[in-house]
Amino acid sequence: MRKPGALVVAAAVLVAAALVAAFVGAADLNPLATAAALVDKAVPFARLPSSLGPVDRAVLFQIRLPRVVLGALVGGLLALAGAGYQGVFRNPLVDSGMLGASAGAGLGATLAIVYLGGAGPETVPVAAFAGSLAGVAVAYGTGAAAARHTVLGDGVATLLLAGIAVGSFLTAVQTFVLQRSASDIQAVYSWLLGSLSAASWQQVTTIAPYAAVSSVVILLHGRHLDVLAVGDEEARALGMRPGLVRGIVVAASALAAASAVAVSGLIGFVGIVIPHVARRLAGPSYTSVLPLSLLGGGAFLVLADTLARTVLAPAELPIGVVTALVGAPAFVWVLRGTSQVST
Amino acid sequence: MTALAAEGVTVALDRAPVLHGVSCAVPGGGWLALLGPNGAGKSTLIRAMAGLVRYTGTVTIDQADTRALRPRERGRMLAYVPQEPVLPPDLTVTQYVMLGRTPHLGYLAVPGRHDRTRAMAAMERLDVARFAERRLARLSGGERQRVVLARALAAEPAVLLLDEPTSMLDVGHEQQVLELVDGLRREAGLTVVSTLHDLTVAGQYADSLVLLDAGRVVAAGSPATVLTAPLIEAVYAARVRVIAGDDGHPVIAPVRRGERDGRLVRPGDLPGSTP
Numbered sequence: 001m002r003k004p005g006a007l008v009v010a011a012a013v014l015v016a017a018a019l020v021a022a023f024v025g026a027a028d029l030n031p032l033a034t035a036a037a038l039v040d041k042a043v044p045f046a047r048l049p050s051s052l053g054p055v056d057r058a059v060l061f062q063i064r065l066p067r068v069v070l071g072a073l074v075g076g077l078l079a080l081a082g083a084g085y086q087g088v089f090r091n092p093l094v095d096s097g098m099l100g101a102s103a104g105a106g107l108g109a110t111l112a113i114v115y116l117g118g119a120g121p122e123t124v125p126v127a128a129f130a131g132s133l134a135g136v137a138v139a140y141g142t143g144a145a146a147a148r149h150t151v152l153g154d155g156v157a158t159l160l161l162a163g164i165a166v167g168s169f170l171t172a173v174q175t176f177v178l179q180r181s182a183s184d185i186q187a188v189y190s191w192l193l194g195s196l197s198a199a200s201w202q203q204v205t206t207i208a209p210y211a212a213v214s215s216v217v218i219l220l221h222g223r224h225l226d227v228l229a230v231g232d233e234e235a236r237a238l239g240m241r242p243g244l245v246r247g248i249v250v251a252a253s254a255l256a257a258a259s260a261v262a263v264s265g266l267i268g269f270v271g272i273v274i275p276h277v278a279r280r281l282a283g284p285s286y287t288s289v290l291p292l293s294l295l296g297g298g299a300f301l302v303l304a305d306t307l308a309r310t311v312l313a314p315a316e317l318p319i320g321v322v323t324a325l326v327g328a329p330a331f332v333w334v335l336r337g338t339s340q341v342s343t
Numbered sequence: 344m345t346a347l348a349a350e351g352v353t354v355a356l357d358r359a360p361v362l363h364g365v366s367c368a369v370p371g372g373g374w375l376a377l378l379g380p381n382g383a384g385k386s387t388l389i390r391a392m393a394g395l396v397r398y399t400g401t402v403t404i405d406q407a408d409t410r411a412l413r414p415r416e417r418g419r420m421l422a423y424v425p426q427e428p429v430l431p432p433d434l435t436v437t438q439y440v441m442l443g444r445t446p447h448l449g450y451l452a453v454p455g456r457h458d459r460t461r462a463m464a465a466m467e468r469l470d471v472a473r474f475a476e477r478r479l480a481r482l483s484g485g486e487r488q489r490v491v492l493a494r495a496l497a498a499e500p501a502v503l504l505l506d507e508p509t510s511m512l513d514v515g516h517e518q519q520v521l522e523l524v525d526g527l528r529r530e531a532g533l534t535v536v537s538t539l540h541d542l543t544v545a546g547q548y549a550d551s552l553v554l555l556d557a558g559r560v561v562a563a564g565s566p567a568t569v570l571t572a573p574l575i576e577a578v579y580a581a582r583v584r585v586i587a588g589d590d591g592h593p594v595i596a597p598v599r600r601g602e603r604d605g606r607l608v609r610p611g612d613l614p615g616s617t618p
Contacts (some may be wrong), residue, residue: 223453229434231429239418240445
């Protein structure tokens with residue numbers, strides 16, 4: 001890793017974002033007392049007296065903290081998955097929702113809400129998770145099959161186009177299902193726009209294993225993604241198996257994005273914007289872009305969620321709206337930066 | 344020193360045959376140049392040697408079939424430099440040269456001090472260490488070619504496979520790069536196989552030549568036996584004169600069609616003369 005400094009800064013920003021998110025909210029918690037309570041709880045053998053009352057303690061540990069931790073997990077996973085896809089497809093504009101992932105999750109969640117009895121906390125995450133993975137599997141399978149007969153070079157473009165086609169198909173099915181069941185539109189849309197308002201420790205522990213496995217696998221492939229940057233043929237001449245690396249990283253990125261989507265709904269732009277910022281800070285090597293994206297994505301989403309639940313308090317903005325409002329202008333900035341690089 | 348040989352190599356790309364049973368060999372420490380007009384199959388032969396296209400026939404390294412090698416083993420033996428290498432614009436020279444260490448690293452290995460030392464040695468050997476932290480997008484054509492060679496050298500290969508290593512360079516940088524390759528061959532005992540488009544230059548640097556036409560070997564041997572006017576005129580549909588240079592190497596000079604007679608020597612072979 002070339003720039004450990006950037007990593008330390010990103011970790012510090014994440015911790016700071018988490019602290020701010022813990023202090024701010026509907027119940028006004030005293031920052032000093034909150035910090036003392038957190039240290040008392042988190043650091044073994046530390047005994048810090050805190051003036052936080054039992055209600056404030058419950059707010060902190062049962063409502064706010066799981067939401068902060070879940071937000072950090074979801075943001076980190078989305079940014080890491082986006083960076084993984086970008087390395088695999090050698091394209092900085094690919095998002096974690098590409099390859100049918102978002103469309104599949106949307107269809108899964110819609111089916112669960114419409115046919116399995118409402119936006120329950122059990123069925124919808126499982127359906128979204130399964131739908132997201134199935135979407136990627138179908139897109140990757142058809143894309144890889146088509147790439148064998150392709151005229152588009154080494155097949156990367158074919159895979160992306162297959163992802164777009166599969167995504168459009170799944171979205172069409174989802175829209176049709178929704179149109180037949182108007183009473184569920186509100187529930188489906190509030191899921192589609194993304195929210196962390198249902199965050200609980202149970203959700204954190206549910207996705208933690210998938211998050212851990214997928215993150216570790218992606219982080220271990222930074223060097224391989226750097227080699228892929230010189231193209232499949234030169235990568236093969238260097239003794240690498242591009243198809244194998246691509247398959248592993250796509251599978252891990254799909255798992256990361258699916259576990260995030262399952263507990264948060266569709267949150268856009270994190271997967272594009274954060275890796276790009278990481279690239280600007282630490283250069284193009286994926287050995288630094290990947291860990292920076294994980295930390296930066298976590299920090300970004302924790303802050304976005306804090307905005308989402310405070311700007312219109314006591315009402316909440318959908319977090320997908322917040323990330324899009326910040327993300328869309330940033331996306332334009334990404335496009336400008338990209339055209340400068342290529343000229 | 345490592346010898347390389349191709350035996351009856353046949354390649355079809357998109358079902359169209361490109362090479363028909365091509366055989367050629369280069370002894371350890373030798374320089375074999377592949378010549379021939381555009382589309383003759385030179386690049387395909389080099390890519391077959393590197394194991395990058397499906398072929399029938401055999402490619403051997405010191406009599407051992409390269410098909411028996413694992414991909415990383417082959418990557419350590421053979422360094423391949425394509426005609427137009429992909430240079431990620433934002434990568435630094437050091438990061439790019441370090442990619443050459445890939446065949447030496449296990450799947451989950453992280454490059455260590457030894458790898459950095461070997462990469463640095465390759466960069467110093469090719470005189471690119473001065474701009475080690477510069478981005479690839481900021482390099483001139485000659486610098487770029489040296490950086491690409493440094494990446495190939497960082498793998499510590501026995502054989503260099505170079506596809507048109509000088510096609511983008513002016514005559515001065517062309518000589519500089521070829522002298523560098525020749526120096527590597529003499530000092531490190533590297534075996535070199537390259538395609539070269541300039542026939543005179545090929546005769547100066549390579550010690551054996553193979554002339555390909557339409558996927559078949561038309562002539563093979565020393566520069567003096569391959570670089571003859573009748574062979575070149577027949578294969579390239581060109582008009583040339585072969586002059587003995589001061590150093591004994593043949594010099595191939597193109598000859599313009601005479602304006603007085605206006606008659607072609609080989610009318611059927613010239614582009615535009617066929618109906």
